[in-house]
Each structure stands twice: as structure tokens, then as C-alpha cells.
Amino acid sequence: MLDFFANPLLSARFASSIAEVAAAAFLRIGHFGAMLLFALLIATSFAALGQRKGLERLRYAIWSFALFILIGVGIAWLMYPFSR
Amino acid sequence: MNETPASEIIVPAVTEQVAAKPRPRPRRASFSFAGLGVAILSWAVPGLGHLVLGRWRRALAFFISVGGLAITGYLLRGNVFPQHATDAFGRLGFYADLGTGVFYYLAHFFERLGPDVSRALGDDGTRFIAAAGLVNVLSAFDAYEIAAGRRR
Numbered sequence: 142m143l144d145f146f147a148n149p150l151l152s153a154r155f156a157s158s159i160a161e162v163a164a165a166a167f168l169r170i171g172h173f174g175a176m177l178l179f180a181l182l183i184a185t186s187f188a189a190l191g192q193r194k195g196l197e198r199l200r201y202a203i204w205s206f207a208l209f210i211l212i213g214v215g216i217a218w219l220m221y222p223f224s225r
Numbered sequence: 226m227n228e229t230p231a232s233e234i235i236v237p238a239v240t241e242q243v244a245a246k247p248r249p250r251p252r253r254a255s256f257s258f259a260g261l262g263v264a265i266l267s268w269a270v271p272g273l274g275h276l277v278l279g280r281w282r283r284a285l286a287f288f289i290s291v292g293g294l295a296i297t298g299y300l301l302r303g304n305v306f307p308q309h310a311t312d313a314f315g316r317l318g319f320y321a322d323l324g325t326g327v328f329y330y331l332a333h334f335f336e337r338l339g340p341d342v343s344r345a346l347g348d349d350g351t352r353f354i355a356a357a358g359l360v361n362v363l364s365a366f367d368a369y370e371i372a373a374g375r376r377r
Contacts, residue, residue: 157334157337160300160334160335160337161337163300163335164300164302164335164336164337164338166300167297167300167301168300168301168302168346170346171346172345172346172349175297175301175346175349175353178293178297179294179297179349179352179353179356182289182290182293182294182297183290183294183356183360185286185289185290186286186287186290186291186360186363186364188286189282189283189286189287189290189364190363190364190367192376192377
């Protein structure tokens with residue numbers, strides 16, 4: 142075990158295999174999954190940027206996350222007739 | 226009957242109040258070197274500036290959101306713009322990507338196979354990385370404002 146951490150080649154190989162497995166997993170999330178993840182991360186940062194505190198901040202994060210999803214799906218439906 | 230027109234009626238209490246209260250002069254924002262240092266820290270490692278200021282919750286939120294957006298963008302094989310871009314869009318893309326700080330230099334580690342924008346998800350990845358950079362720049366501004374005492 143100690144050899145593993147001491148040997149930079151072995152640890153680099155391990156790290157690279159983790160990155161490859163993660164990349165393969167992420168390529169299967171699809172558009173909706175990517176949109177959910179994007180909305181979640183941006184809503185978190187918006188809530189952190191605001192001046193709200195505690196529960197109010199959490200409520201704002203949930204509200205902006207829901208709006209991201211609703212508006213995203215709404216725009217997708219609006220563009221649907223022009224997609225073909 | 227001698228009535229005073231409405232336009233000539235003066236309410237003394239209100240006028241005295243208005244006269245007594247001087248209008249606050251807009252203060253000139255002074256430059257803060259401490260704020261600049263914290264903003265640079267915040268840009269280099271997302272959330273570090275807030276951590277130095279003792280705002281560990283915000284620090285964690287920025288680290289997770291910027292790191293999550295950047296790493297997801299790399300794993301989706303988004304395009305990372307190089308320093309020597311030939312066109313204006315490429316340069317703008319580079320500045321947006323550079324906003325991620327240390328995560329810009331981790332692109333080679335996470336994006337082993339290089340970018341692939343021929344698939345729609347690869348294109349999404351490009352947006353994820355750019356969004357991470359913009360959020361990190363906003364967090365650096367936020368850290369500056371807190372250090373300068375203009376925000377809580």
C-alpha cells in the first residue's frame with residue numbers, strides 16, 4: 142500500500158484510470174441530466190452570491206433551480222416545431 | 226369666506242424635517258489592496274478567498290459549484306480554448322476558461338482524450354467550462370467586496 146503512494150507512476154496510473162471511468166460515466170448522463178447538473182451547480186453559486194442568510198438562502202437556491210428547469214424545458218418545447 | 230388656495234399651504238413640520246436632514250454625499254469607493262489579494266486568491270483556487278475571510282460556507286459552495294462545473298465540462302469532453310486563439314471568439318473563450326483558475330491547468334488530467342464537440346454533449350461541456358470561469362470571476366468580485374467592507 143505504501144509502495145502504491147510512494148511510486149508516482151502507480152498513483153498517476155490509478156488517478157488516470159479513475160478519470161477515464163468518470164469520463165465514461167459522464168458521457169451517459171444525456172441532455173436532461175446535464176441540464177439538471179448545470180441548474181443545480183449554478184443555483185448553488187447564485188445562492189452563495191446573494192445577501193440572504195440560512196433558510197432564505199436555501200429557498201432561493203431551490204427556487205432558482207426550479208426556474209432553470211422550467212424555463213429550459215419551456216424553451217425546448219418552443220423550439221420543438223423547428224427541430225426537423 | 227377667505228380661503229387659502231391649496232398650493233400656498235405650508236406644513237412647517239415636514240419642511241423643517243427635510244431641511245434638517247442633509248442629503249448623504251455619495252462616497253468615493255477607495256481601492257483596497259487587501260481586497261485585491263483576496264480576489265486573486267479566490268480566482269486562483271475557487272473559494273480560497275472566502276475561506277481566508279472566514280466565510281467557509283460560501284467558500285465551500287463556490288469550490289463545489291466552480292469545480293463541479295469545470296470537471297463536468299472536461300468529462301463531457303468540452304473544448305478548452307488555448308492561449309493563442311486566432312479569432313475573437315477563441316480569445317473570449319480562453320478568458321472565460323482562464324476564469325476557472327487552477328481548474329484550467331487540470332484540463333489535461335481530466336480530459337484525457339481531448340475535446341470532442343462533434344457530439345452535442347461535448348458542446349455542452351464547453352459551456353460548462355465557460356460558466357465555471359464566469360462564476361469564479363463573480364466569486365472573486367464578491368470576495369473583494371467583502372474584504373473592502375462593502376458587503377457582509
